[in-house]
Amino acid sequence: MTKKLWFQVGVGILLSMLIIKYFVEIKWVFAPLVIIAKVIFLPLLLGGVLYYITEPLQGFLEKRKVPRWGSILAILSSLAVFIWIFIAIIGPPVTTQVNNLVENAPVIAKEVNEMKDNLWKQKQELPPKLQESINSAADSVQSIAVKFGIWIVQFLQSFFQAMFLLILVPFFFIFMLKDHEKFAPFIYNFFTGERREWVRKTLKDMDTVLRSYIQGQFLISTILASLLFIGYLIIGLEYALLLAIFGLFMNLIPFIGPWIAVVPALIIAYIQDPTLVIGVAIVTLVAQQADSNLITPHVMGKTLHIHPLTVITVILAAGNIAGFLGIIIAIPTYAVGKAIVKNVYARRKEIKQAATKTI
Numbered sequence: 001m002t003k004k005l006w007f008q009v010g011v012g013i014l015l016s017m018l019i020i021k022y023f024v025e026i027k028w029v030f031a032p033l034v035i036i037a038k039v040i041f042l043p044l045l046l047g048g049v050l051y052y053i054t055e056p057l058q059g060f061l062e063k064r065k066v067p068r069w070g071s072i073l074a075i076l077s078s079l080a081v082f083i084w085i086f087i088a089i090i091g092p093p094v095t096t097q098v099n100n101l102v103e104n105a106p107v108i109a110k111e112v113n114e115m116k117d118n119l120w121k122q123k124q125e126l127p128p129k130l131q132e133s134i135n136s137a138a139d140s141v142q143s144i145a146v147k148f149g150i151w152i153v154q155f156l157q158s159f160f161q162a163m164f165l166l167i168l169v170p171f172f173f174i175f176m177l178k179d180h181e182k183f184a185p186f187i188y189n190f191f192t193g194e195r196r197e198w199v200r201k202t203l204k205d206m207d208t209v210l211r212s213y214i215q216g217q218f219l220i221s222t223i224l225a226s227l228l229f230i231g232y233l234i235i236g237l238e239y240a241l242l243l244a245i246f247g248l249f250m251n252l253i254p255f256i257g258p259w260i261a262v263v264p265a266l267i268i269a270y271i272q273d274p275t276l277v278i279g280v281a282i283v284t285l286v287a288q289q290a291d292s293n294l295i296t297p298h299v300m301g302k303t304l305h306i307h308p309l310t311v312i313t314v315i316l317a318a319g320n321i322a323g324f325l326g327i328i329i330a331i332p333t334y335a336v337g338k339a340i341v342k343n344v345y346a347r348r349k350e351i352k353q354a355a356t357k358t359i
Contacts, residue, residue: 040168045329047172051180052214054079058177072177076170090241097242107271202343209335221251224258224287228265231283237265238272254311254331258288310334 054075061071184207188199225248232240243265250261262284269276311331318330 043168044172046169047176048210049214050079050169050173051176052211053218054177055180055211056215068178072174075177076174090245093241094245097239100239198343198347202340205339205343206336209339210332213332213335217252217254220291221248224248224251224291227287227290228261228283231287232265232280235276235279235283237269237276237280239268243268253315253327256312256315258284258291 057075057078058071061074062068066074184200184203187203188196191199225244228247229240229244232243237243243261246264247258247261250257253260262280265280265284266277269280314330314334315327318326318333
């Protein structure tokens with residue numbers, strides 16, 4: 001019985017629950033480790049993201065016989081130039097639009113309240129059952145909006161608390177650029193034979209998943225933000241650049257991010273000119289269709305193999321557990337876990353087949 005898969009899985013779950021139980025009860029023992037983990041997590045995460053974004057450039061340079069330190073200096077110089085250009089070109093209009101938005105905030109709030117009152121009056125004329133459905137939907141949307149606002153606040157608080165630690169980001173980033181080939185061998189060299197090959201393949205699959213997701217998601221978000229900015233300019237929407245930048249960051253959240261990004265655009269459009277709501281809807285529809293039919297299939301392909309329903313479930317669960325940061329890292333974490341489980345299953349299948357042939 002001890003060789004049965006269900007028995008081994010059950011024992012593994014029970015041991016995991018036992019470890020978690022004692023971890024909670026004697027957490028003071030692990031408190032220093034938890035503090036250290038929190039301190040290095042954000043810089044390590046940002047350093048890893050920067051590494052995967054710039055890794056293609058490093059590979060391009062080194063294929064042309066540029067030495068390792070030369071490629072690192074070229075990447076750091078390119079990042080510095082990009083940041084300077086971004087601040088010089090994008091900074092002034094963003095600052096202007098933010099100031100205008102702050103100045104017009106009372107007017108926008110008044111318009112939103114009036115829009116809400118008009119919708120409420122129209123709702124009273126609807127049949128009772130339809131009113132109940134609308135109330136239920138409104139309560140759900142309000143609950144999601146409140147949670148999302150809390151996630152944003154928590155993320156910003158954590159971000160500003162960790163600002164003084166960002167000196168670690170260049171350290172991790174440069175370390176990854178310099179010695180990234182040594183990480184996998186350092187781990188799989190602890191093993192021998194077939195197990196060593198299995199660990200090597202598993203690490204390679206994890207690296208492929210992370211590379212595909214991070215590079216693809218940032219490229220897709222940049223393209224979508226550009227499409228939104230161009231579309232908003234064409235229809236004459238105010239705060240076009242600010243809304244496009246907001247869309248850039250929201251599009252980093254798979255599946256539900258683009259729908260979150262369109263909400264402030266619809267509100268601004270309704271306040272500016274109600275007919276612009278149609279224009280924003282068309283721009284969003286065109287951008288989403290271009291993403292789903294042209295951009296995502298060619299940029300990310302089918303590397304992750306994750307169903308949209310799974311994406312939504314994972315994101316909502318991660319949001320409840322770890323807030324906004326959990327939403328950001330939920331899908332790559334799930335994809336890495338899926339790659340590990342897939343390799344474990346393949347390994348067990350190979351062992352069973354080998355045992356059957358031996359018998």
